[in-house]
Every structure is written in structure tokens, then in C-alpha cells.
Amino acid sequence: MRLLLSAPVLAVFAVFSVLAFAPNDAYAAPKADLWPDWQAYDPDSTIRIDHAKWQAVLDRFVAEPEPGVTTFDYQAALDDRANGIDLVAGYVADMVLVQVSALNRAQQMAYWINLYNALTVKVVLDHYPVVSIRDIDISPGLFSLGLFSSGPWGKKLITVEGRTLSLDDIEHRILRPIWDDARIHYAVNCASVGCPALAKQAYDARQLEDQLDRAATGFINHPRAIHSDGDGGFVISSLYNWYREDFGARDAQFVAHLFTYAGAELTALLDGIGRFDVSDDVYDWALNAPKP
Template sequence: MKSFSLLCLICFAISCAGSKKIVTSNENSTSTDKENSKNLDSIIETPSDTFSIKDSLNITPTKEDVKNDEVLKDKITELKTKFLNRPNQTWNELLDLYVSEEGKVDYKSFSKEHQKLLDYIHNLSFIRSDDTFESLSKNEKLAYWINTYNALTIDLIIRHYPLKSIKDIKDPWNQRLWKLGDKWYNLNEIEHQILRKMNEPRIHFAIVCGSYSCPKLKNEAYTSENLDEQLTDATKTFLADDKRNNISSNNLELSKIFQWFTKDFKQDGSLIDFLKKYSDIKISDKAKKRFKDYNWDLND
């Protein structure tokens, strides 16, 4: 009955949805009690010119469903999966248009469709708006947060464009500008408090800080179904890129990412053990390591 009530609440709320633009905040923004009381409505409402969550639903609980809690759970899972995957159509379109195969971002052209990006972020907010988010699989959560981090990074840069580096922005990773569900987030929190705690070191080659020395931004959305393949591809591509890493059997010139997050790469052995898994080069266990300077110029 609890699951039935939850599903009814979701369906009812969505059936009442209208259209609204994404809400953003400055660092010191706070929500009033009045805003909190309207939070559910503001999250569920979806921009009319993009993916319509309301239109995507065709799930109505029946009396028979009430007798079968497992059926209800399946329906809720189906509901969440629709929310999780459909918004990526917009994200895929934007990435395909404005991110090259080499991972360079055309921020100038991207900025002309800033509202479309904000609409996508709005849909990300809806996905995060319910406690049922916590019951998503690990891969679904990873894909969600990777796409979210990259979308928010591009949004941050577009807000300040033109600029030469993301570091030209004051405290770029600490600005709490985005409301996902009922909470305001910044990029540092998503990276360090959420993604890194999921014990998947390959995320470091999927999330992109908008800089030249970063891994390249993939011009497609990450999905739970293809996540392992996508993360492996991103890791191998980054290691093989001689502009970011120079790897030989006995000498390793590595990105500072491997220095900053050494602990993440030692979960199942040494750093060299990790590198061996994703490099075609036979690396000696005694290979000498040094770390390259990091170029913070914009990845455009």
C-alpha cells in the first residue's frame, strides 16, 4: 500500500504539471518556507518545449496491482527509468552539435542554446526530486551524476563566457548554483562527496572540468546500460593521449589527476596495477613516475 500511495502521488503530481524554467541561485541563496512548500510543484513542472515527463507516462496502478507489491515496485522502477533515460535525448543532441570527437567544446555556439541546457538541468532536478532516487542501481546513479557534473560545468562556463579558463571564475567549483530535487549543489560536492565515494576510479576520465588537460568530454550521454564500456573507453583514451600522458615500459609521465587522486586508483593494488589494466603498453612495476603540469586553458 505504501508503494501504491507513492506511485499515485507521483502520477497525480505529474498530471497537474505545467511548464517552468530552471531555478538557479547565487552562493548565498536560501529557500524560504514558502518556496519549500512549492518545491514539489516546481520540480515536477517541465519546460513545454523539451522532453515532457507528463507525456511519457502511461502507467496507472490498478486494483490488482494493490494486491501485488512486487508489481508496484516494478512499475515504479519503470517510471524512474523513463525519467532517467528520456532527458538524455536532449543532452545527446547538445553534445553531438557542440562537442567534437576530440572533446573540444564550442562554447560560443553552445551559449546560443543555453535555455535548452537549462531545460535539461531542470529534468535532472526532477529525477533527483524523490526518495525513490536512492533505489536506483549503482550504474544508474553513476551515469546520472556524471552527466549532471558535465552539464553543470558547461552551464557554469557559459554563464561567464567568453573567458580563457574556468579558473577565471571566482570559486568555480564551490558555487552552489543548481537545485537538484530539494537541495542546492556545487561541483565539488558532486565530485568529492558523491561520485568519488561510489568507488569507481574511472569517473575521473568521464567528468570534465572544462580545461585542456582534462580528459576529453565524450560527445554522448553516459547511460547505465553502456556505462562500463563507456568508462573503460574514456580511461583507455585518456591514457593513450600523449598530450595528457606519456607511457613507456620504464617511464611514466602522467596527468596530475593520478597525483591528486592517487588513493582512488589504489583500491585494487598499486597505481601501476591500475595503469596496466587500461594501457596497451607493458609497464614495469619499477617504472619511474613524474606528473605533468596541468593546463587550465579552456577546452575549446
């Protein structure tokens, strides 16, 4: 997607360098740290992974109450076991048998995103009812610190090609460092209201670019990503604080990232200011279940 910059946008860039927002180290997320073994792939591979089971789960239990927001009906997925929790478990069981190193890069990316999202749903279902995914405190370590010390992300949950993996491993040791694509943050779902939406369609290697763009567009144009604080500044999602470097090494690159996917309303809001001043960052960890 080509980025076209208007004069007001360039003016925003000019002042943004002195208005940078620094991540709070106490709440820093894990860094991208490549595990080299997972770099193996076959560029000539024509193997296609079947994500039909995951799609069937999404079709039945994911709803879109408003643009850019989805919910997952965990209670219904438990009540309807055959089409819910058992089908999720069956899909995960199928995926761990895949020889990932024999796939091409696009198939690998779709595989890891879908597996991450299905595994997240399975973890919640295995511990439901919970108010927040952070209540599922199964990660190892008695004295780990920081925002992500509680929750399931550090727990080894599956074994793929002989390697045990956690959700953190999939996101921070495979997806982020191999693809170096900020849109990954909009594709992987953490089962929370503040998170980018769980996509209603399974990620497909043949449609990845369009799907990733739609995920970015859906989140960025919703107020939980960025909104005015009513006093000339902006409140942004903590996602942009935790993973600050992924959205641009320089501050102007972060603003460019927003403009790349901004719709008319957000573009007008950003164009209409003389400076981009971040006053706060927020995140809602409540479970992404339907409201009663």
C-alpha cells in the same frame, strides 16, 4: 576487464614501491566525503531518465580532433541559443526536478555524471569568454587555499530534492564515495585541455561499464595522461597526483590501473622499462574550446 600481467610488468611492480610519488599537499583535491542522505535508492526501480536534450547538445557542439580528445564549441553554443545555451539550461532544469532517490543505482550514476558535465558547460557558457574555467572565480570563501580554491566548483548552483549542491558536492560527496570507482575521474569533465575528454555520448545506465571503460582507455592512452620524459622516467597527469588514493591504495595498484586500459603502444612502453620512475606531473587548465 581482466588484468593480465607479463613478467616485465611484475618486475615494474617490484621496484615501484620504492619510487612512489607523493601528492603535493598544497595542491590536494577535496577528499571523498559521503553525504549519507544520497545513499538512498530503489534497486527495483524501472524509471529511466531521458538525457536526449544533453545528447542533442553533445551532437551539435562536441568535436573529436584526435583520439582521446574532445572540444566543446562554446561560442557556437552561445550564437545558436535555442540549440545551445538554452537547451543546456533546459536540460539542467529538467534534471533538478528528478527524484533521484527513486532511481536504481545505474540510473543514478548516469544521472549524476551527465548533470555534472552539463552544469560545467552551463557555468562556462554563463561566463564566456574565459581563457580557463579557473577564471570563473565564484566559489565562496575569501581565504580558501589550494589549487581548487579558484573556479566555480564550490559554488552552490542547483537544488535537488531540497538540497543545494555544488559541482564539488556532486563529485566528492556523491559520485566518488558512493561508487568508489576510479573511472569516475575519466567521466566527469572540468572543461579543460588537461582533463579527460567530455564524452560525445550521454552516459546511459544500460551501457555504463562500456562507457566508463572507453573513457578510461581514451585518456590513459593519450600523452596528457602519461608519457616518457625522454630520460628514462615518466610525466603523468596531475589528476593522478591530486586523487592518488582513488587509483590504488598501494603504488603497484596504480601501475595495474594503467595496464588495465593501456593499448599496445603504452603497454610496450611500460613493459620496456626496468622501473617506473615519475619525474613530474602536469595539467593544462586552458579551456577545452576549439583552437582558432
